[in-house]
Amino acid sequence: MDWLQHPIPQPDQRYKLTAIKRQEQLTKPAGSLGDLEDLAIRLAALQATNMPSVDKVWISIFAADHGIANAGVSAFPQAVTAEMVKNFVHGGAAISVLAKQHQAHLEIVDVGVASSLTELNIIHQKIALGTANFLTQPAMTEKQLLLALQAGKDAVTRALADNSDLFIAGDMGIANTSSATAIACRLLNINAQHLTGAGTGLDHSGIRHKVKIIQQALNKHASAGDLPLSVLQHFGGFEIAALTGAYLAAAQQRTPILVDGFICSVAALIATRINADIKPWLIFAHKSQEQGHQLILQALQAKALLNLNMRLGEASGAAVAIPLLRSACALHKQMATFAQAQVSDSNSKQTKSL
Numbered sequence: 521m522d523w524l525q526h527p528i529p530q531p532d533q534r535y536k537l538t539a540i541k542r543q544e545q546l547t548k549p550a551g552s553l554g555d556l557e558d559l560a561i562r563l564a565a566l567q568a569t570n571m572p573s574v575d576k577v578w579i580s581i582f583a584a585d586h587g588i589a590n591a592g593v594s595a596f597p598q599a600v601t602a603e604m605v606k607n608f609v610h611g612g613a614a615i616s617v618l619a620k621q622h623q624a625h626l627e628i629v630d631v632g633v634a635s636s637l638t639e640l641n642i643i644h645q646k647i648a649l650g651t652a653n654f655l656t657q658p659a660m661t662e663k664q665l666l667l668a669l670q671a672g673k674d675a676v677t678r679a680l681a682d683n684s685d686l687f688i689a690g691d692m693g694i695a696n697t698s699s700a701t702a703i704a705c706r707l708l709n710i711n712a713q714h715l716t717g718a719g720t721g722l723d724h725s726g727i728r729h730k731v732k733i734i735q736q737a738l739n740k741h742a743s744a745g746d747l748p749l750s751v752l753q754h755f756g757g758f759e760i761a762a763l764t765g766a767y768l769a770a771a772q773q774r775t776p777i778l779v780d781g782f783i784c785s786v787a788a789l790i791a792t793r794i795n796a797d798i799k800p801w802l803i804f805a806h807k808s809q810e811q812g813h814q815l816i817l818q819a820l821q822a823k824a825l826l827n828l829n830m831r832l833g834e835a836s837g838a839a840v841a842i843p844l845l846r847s848a849c850a851l852h853k854q855m856a857t858f859a860q861a862q863v864s865d866s867n868s869k870q871t872k873s874l
């Protein structure tokens with residue numbers, strides 16, 4: 521698995537400078553398009569082009585189950601993971617609607633759903649029938665971890681073969697906020713109490729129980745240390761490992777990444793711990809309502825584009841941000857410059873009327 525350590529290129533500074541200059545020349549007061557200007561400049565540098573575009577968007581949803589679901593940490597039963605995968609395929613899920621609305625390619629990858637999905641038209645890379653319960657043992661073996669990371673890389677290979685100019689990944693897995701929370705607690709050295717949230721909708725006593733379980737697991741695996749791959753192996757899940765592998769592979773291959781909510785941001789955090797050079801390739805779409813997301817974003821020194829109180833996962837928060845990226849690119853490309861439109865710029869002499 522030496523590919524994990526492959527270098528990640530820096531964004532292209534020449535295209536960045538050219539894009540900054542162009543933004544200064546467009547017919548608007550300097551900086552008035554705010555974060556949309558930064559987005560266009562970032563995308564120009566990442567895509568190494570004068571005119572960035574996000575016309576071809578690729579979305580991979582990684583689905584898997586979690587042994588920790590047995591500990592009663594989710595408001596929903598484990599069966600929902602498989603049921604939602606069917607819903608994705610049949611077009612009824614939020615991400616199905618959003619992918620269609622934005623003409624994005626949507627694929628579902630089964631990396632560890634507990635029930636058989638062989639009849640479905642999805643990518644079949646099932647590693648096991650869910651992770652082991654990390655309360656009692658490591659969530660996965662080292663071999664399983666490597667397979668899950670590879671499944672993420674494989675998704676990027678398909679995205680690039682399709683000439684995608686933006687990569688989005690999403691997660692589906694009942695109990696995966698417990699997995700993601702435990703990982704973040706260990707990587708950031710924070711107690712479970714400060715990071716644990718409601719996930720799919722636990723009430724106060726449900727959250728108290730979830731905190732207890734996650735803290736117990738953190739104590740049990742104290743000797744696992746805080747190296748990112750060890751933490752991932754101990755706390756899971758297969759879809760989080762696939763997200764991590766996908767993000768690293770996308771950045772290695774110069775593809776900008778639009779990151780979804782809490783679970784995806786934890787995968788992004790793991791990826792930055794494996795190779796900090798990934799940072800500029802990660803565009804954070806939204807701040808999830810999940811309690812710990814703000815702390816993860818802070819740790820990554822990242823500002824999310826949107827704050828819509830969403831907490832769905834399945835790449836939905838990233839998908840709703842696609843039009844923002846498209847607007848940023850369209851403005852950058854199509855607005856007239858002051859010279860072209862013969863509009864006086866801020867340096868022009870004021871004509872004094874007597």
Ligand SMILES: O=C(O)c1ccc[n+]([C@@H]2O[C@H](COP(=O)([O-])O)[C@@H](O)[C@H]2O)c1
Pocket residue numbers: 593594595596691692693694695696697698718719720721780781782783784808809810830831832833834
């Ligand atoms: O990404 C988020 O911000 C997010 C926040 C809360 C819940 N989810 C989704 O809900 C599921 C996990 O929630 P839970 O309560 O079962 O741990 C999983 O399928 C996630 O995609 C996702």
Ligand SMILES: Cc1cc2nc[nH]c2cc1C
Pocket residue numbers: 596600604691692693720832833834
């Ligand atoms: C219904 C449902 C849909 C989801 N989509 C992503 N995670 C989810 C969790 C639940 C429970």
